[in-house]
Structure formats: C-alpha cells, structure tokens
Amino acid sequence: MERRTLLTGFAAIGAVTLIGCGGEDEKPGPTRTPSTPTPTTTRTSAGVNPRIASTVATGLNVPWEIVFLAGGDALVSQRDEGSIVRISTTGEVTKVGDVDGASGRPGGEGGLLGLALAPDDESTLFAFVTTDSDNRVVRLTLDGDSLGEQEPILTGIAIGSRHHGGRILFDGEGNLFVSTGDAGDGALSQDKGSLNGKILRITQDGKAAPDNPFDNHTWSYGHRNIEGLAFDTDGRLWATEFGERSADELNLIERGKNYGWPEAEGRSDNSDFVNPKVTWGTDECSPAGLAITRSTAFLGALQGECLFGVRLDGQEVGKPRAYFGGEHGRIRTVVTAPDGALWVGTSNTDGRGDPRKNDDRIFRVTL
Numbered sequence: 001m002e003r004r005t006l007l008t009g010f011a012a013i014g015a016v017t018l019i020g021c022g023g024e025d026e027k028p029g030p031t032r033t034p035s036t037p038t039p040t041t042t043r044t045s046a047g048v049n050p051r052i053a054s055t056v057a058t059g060l061n062v063p064w065e066i067v068f069l070a071g072g073d074a075l076v077s078q079r080d081e082g083s084i085v086r087i088s089t090t091g092e093v094t095k096v097g098d099v100d101g102a103s104g105r106p107g108g109e110g111g112l113l114g115l116a117l118a119p120d121d122e123s124t125l126f127a128f129v130t131t132d133s134d135n136r137v138v139r140l141t142l143d144g145d146s147l148g149e150q151e152p153i154l155t156g157i158a159i160g161s162r163h164h165g166g167r168i169l170f171d172g173e174g175n176l177f178v179s180t181g182d183a184g185d186g187a188l189s190q191d192k193g194s195l196n197g198k199i200l201r202i203t204q205d206g207k208a209a210p211d212n213p214f215d216n217h218t219w220s221y222g223h224r225n226i227e228g229l230a231f232d233t234d235g236r237l238w239a240t241e242f243g244e245r246s247a248d249e250l251n252l253i254e255r256g257k258n259y260g261w262p263e264a265e266g267r268s269d270n271s272d273f274v275n276p277k278v279t280w281g282t283d284e285c286s287p288a289g290l291a292i293t294r295s296t297a298f299l300g301a302l303q304g305e306c307l308f309g310v311r312l313d314g315q316e317v318g319k320p321r322a323y324f325g326g327e328h329g330r331i332r333t334v335v336t337a338p339d340g341a342l343w344v345g346t347s348n349t350d351g352r353g354d355p356r357k358n359d360d361r362i363f364r365v366t367l
Contacts, residue, residue, distance in 0.1 A: 113166030
C-alpha cells in the first residue's frame with residue numbers, strides 16, 4: 001500500500017498557526033490545557049477576523065447540520081436523538097419531529113446527519129439517516145411546524161461502527177451531492193459501483209443524476225470519510241475528509257476523479273490520484289463541517305477543538321489559521337447564515353467530548 005508522505009506537522013503548504021488544536025477518526029483526544037492564554041480571535045492577513053458575537057442556542061444534542069428557512073429560522077438535526085429542532089430568529093428552540101428509523105449511537109458516528117432543503121420549496125426537506133440496517137437518504141415533508149410524510153429515496157449504503165459520511169448538498173441543477181464513508185472497509189472506496197467511500201450525485205428521487213461520470217450514482221471515489229461539503233463562489237465543490245494515520249484533508253472535488261483511499265492518504269506521487277489542497281496531522285484536526293464565505297474555507301475541527309480558516313484564491317490555498325482553540329471543545333458544524341455570519345456548533349455531547357454546562361451550543365460568529 002502506498003502512503004502519501006506527510007511532512008512533520010503539516011504537509012503540502014507549510015506550517016499552520018495553531019491555537020490549542022489537535023484529529024480523530026473520530027476518536028477522543030486528551031484534555032489539553034494551553035500553556036499560555038488563548039486569544040478569542042486571530043486576525044488573518046486577508047482581514048477575516050472571526051469573533052463570537054453571541055450564543056444562538058444551548059442544550060442541544062450533537063447538532064450535526066443547520067439549514068435556514070427564508071424567514072431566518074433554522075432547522076437543526078440532532079444526531080443521537082434522531083430529531084430536528086427549529087431555532088427561531090429570537091433563539092427559541094422547538095422540536096419539529098423525529099426522523100423514522102434514525103439510530104444514533106452515543107460515542108459512535110451514525111444517526112441523523114445531513115439536511116438539505118429543496119430549492120425553492122421549503123415544504124420538502126432531505127436528510128441523511130443511519131438506521132439499524134443501512135445509511136440512507138430520505139425525503140421529508142414539512143407540515144407547518146412538524147414533520148409529515150417520510151420517504152426513503154436512496155437506501156443500502158453500507159454501515160459499520162464508523163465512517164458514515166452524511167453530508168448532503170444541492171447543486172445548481174437541483175441534484176443532491178451525498179458524501180458517504182467507507183463503513184470501515186476501504187476496498188469499497190475503490191469500487192466505483194459501491195455506494196460507500198464516495199461523493200454521490202443523485203436526483204430528488206434518489207436515482208443517478210444525468211451526466212454522472214460512470215453512469216451510476218458515483219461522482220468521485222477513493223474517499224475514507226467526508227463530513228463536509230461546500231461550494232465556493234465559482235461553483236467548485238470542496239470537501240473535508242478524515243485521515244487514518246497520517247493526514248486529514250481539504251480536497252477540491254473533480255468529476256470522476258480518484259482521491260486515493262485506501263491506497264494513499266495525504267499527498268501521493270501516483271498520478272492516478274488527486275492530491276489534497278491542505279493536509280493536517282490526524283491528531284491536529286479531524287475536519288467535519290465546512291462553509292465557504294469571504295474567499296475563505298471555514299471548517300470545524302473535532303479533535304483539534306477549533307475552527308480552521310483557509311484562504312482560497314481560485315484553486316489555490318493559503319496557510320490554515322486556527323480560531324477559538326480549546327475554548328469551546330469539539331467543533332463540528334459550520335454554516336453560513338443569511339446575514340453572512342457563521343453559525344458554529346459544538347459536539348461535546350457525542351460521547352467523545354467533555355460536555356460543559358449547557359452543551360451542546362451554537363454560536364454566531366461574525367467575520
């Protein structure tokens with residue numbers, strides 16, 4: 001097996017400015033006490049200056065995904081409880097309903113994961129769900145303030161104790177990108193006919209989207225476990241990916257390309273594989289949610305317990321910067337709100353963190 005070479009600390013682009021950051025698979029890390037006071041923010045050379053402006057909500061159960069309604073309210077998936085809550089513009093949290101079959105495993109990685117609202121139709125919501133038998137994508141009807149009809153549209157994504165993937169994202173043509181993990185079996189990632197270890201592209205009925213590269217559901221392959229998907233302003237798709245022993249990754253996703261797992265991890269000299277744009281050591285990051293705004297990719301670091309920012313210039317990247325290191329525990333969810341701020345969610349109640357009073361929380365971060 002070829003392993004991509006990881007430079008000491010970080011590969012590909014040099015050293016990263018760290019503030020108490022450390023990766024997981026998802027595995028818990030040791031409690032770290034910074035030796036010097038940790039600043040609340042670190043200014044980047046590009047002028048982005050993240051600050052926690054307020055706490056949006058507290059007392060949540062592993063908030064995994066956040067999507068915004070036109071009126072400004074947000075829907076949030078709670079992983080282990082398998083439920084969706086609504087957060088109003090005034091911060092009131094109310095339960096919308098439970099997703100059928102959602103089987104969260106505290107300390108594991110499955111449950112109710114990604115959400116996506118249908119374009120121009122707020123009555124239709126899609127969710128990525130771990131059941132007792134598979135991972136699947138389901139279409140849900142929003143009936144006022146509650147869930148109505150629930151219909152599976154893509155089933156049979158293999159499950160294991162870990163590596164579920166779970167992020168879903170609409171493209172500009174009304175199709176869904178779906179990230180799936182390898183379910184602990186890396187060979188599935190290289191099998192273009194398997195649903196696992198992939199980014200899939202499907203219609204709203206769960207069928208393979210037109211113009212997919214292999215005339216099936218697969219868009220890209222050779223992935224280990226992707227929990228973050230986001231478009232930049234030019235429509236390029238980026239993804240965060242958990243490594244195993246040497247490198248967590250931020251990847252620019254290309255149609256039909258092979259990202260190497262399990263034959264390669266991190267950077268490789270094999271021209272058959274696409275190299276990541278940024279890598280971290282696996283004890284320094286564990287990248288989950290991803291949002292791109294202000295020409296910067298922001299990703300939540302679970303093991304790293306921070307928010308990373310990576311400046312983007314077309315397909316080129318700058319050096320990652322870390323924010324809020326060690327201040328709020330594990331960071332999983334990062335989304336761009338309608339007002340341009342970030343909503344950032346902790347993941348301390350997932351069985352691998354150290355819950356603090358009123359965890360889990362969602363913060364509003366201005367830039």
